[in-house]
Amino acid sequence: MAGSGPRKGHRKSRKGCSACKRRRVKCDEVKPSCSACQRLDIACDYAVSSARLLETSPAGIHRLSPTDRFDFDILDLGLLHHFTQCCCVKVPSQHRRDLWTGQVVKLAFEHRYVLDQLLATSALHCMLISPGKTHLYLPRALLFRDRALRTVQPILQAMQSEHSVAIFAFAGLAMIYSFAERTIRADAEGPEYDPILHLVECLQINRGIATIVASQQTAIEGTWAKDLIQMSSENDFHRLRVLHQKAGGAEVLHQMIDEHEPSAPRRAAAHDVLSVFTSNIQIIAWRGGQDDIASHLIHSWTTHASSDFWLLLESQSPVALALVAYFAAMISLQPGFWWFEAWPAMLMTRIKSTLGEDWAPALKWPQELIDAHLGTLSCSE
Structure with missing residues (x-):
């Protein structure tokens, strides 16, 4: 029987570039630009990550920097438009499509983590259909995904009912992103990319999201969000x-x-x-x-x-x-x-x-x- 043993993972380095850390992939730490960033043709930055800064300053989680505000450039507005026109066209029913492209978009302007996850998901879809523009969409996908996770983490740790609908929408978008980012992972990791390991991560994310959603099902059932995703018994x-x-x-x-x-x-x-x-x-x-x-x-x-x-x-x-x-x-x-x-x-x-x-x-x-x-x-x- 061909090699059936488990594949060995790599040791994570705290000195890797910011892009590899966001993608959760091994960085060879070549400077000024690591091999993964050269392969993807994106900027390589070895600056201290914002996530590590937050570790030493919990209060910083709640302070919005100028880049965290609801400001957009033309590309971001294009991502928002793309989401409403293309990302949700295969949702099973017209009613549900209208909720994702209408109510969820409105919700996104009330909860930054929903907006960032929505834009990250849209950027990934744009990458898949326009691979020649990866240099435009990949940095956006990574930026918005990273910011969404940083913003939502304290909310999940102290979950309250007023966030139930927003977290429900975020959960659906996060699940989509976790599977869709295979293109980023495969290109960045090259021959070392293991789809089974990636799938395990996706399924564990899906499991965690489903558990959170199940805990909020009573609160969700009394709102329009109950129709976003089927929750049959x-x-x-x-x-x-x-x-x-x-x-x-x-x-x-x-x-x-x-x-x-x-x-x-x-x-x-x-x-x-x-x-x-x-x-x-x-x-x-x-x-x-x-x-x-x-x-x-x-x-x-x-x-x-x-x-x-x-x-x-x-x-x-x-x-x-x-x-x-x-x-x-x-x-x-x-x-x-x-x-x-x-x-x-x-x-x-x-x-x-x-x-x-x-x-x-x-x-x-x-x-x-x-x-x-x-x-x-x-x-x-």
């Missing part, structure tokens, strides 16, 4: 799941989990998550992948997965990688969500090259689903 999902028929393709992986995972708690966690992925895939396929239930199934499972599953996933064991293949198949069935584009093929390439032919039977069904979906997209384009 577990009973709703159970009624849907009993409709699915047993998928023979998943049975091979169930058997291999028993054969290859020595830890009983992790075996149980793997079987549970595989069962959820299998039923979710069939429900999404049955419903055409174009409604709110389908979207919610893709994101909600992280809050119900056990701690043993997360330990398994972080280990990047063969069982964990095979489970990721089913996640890749699941997101491939959700059409039009630009932040998921390229993820299924990218993940399957990494998984198959690591696991080798021994695991090919367990990967056959998710690979067929991904291939069928990509073929459908190619025919419709």
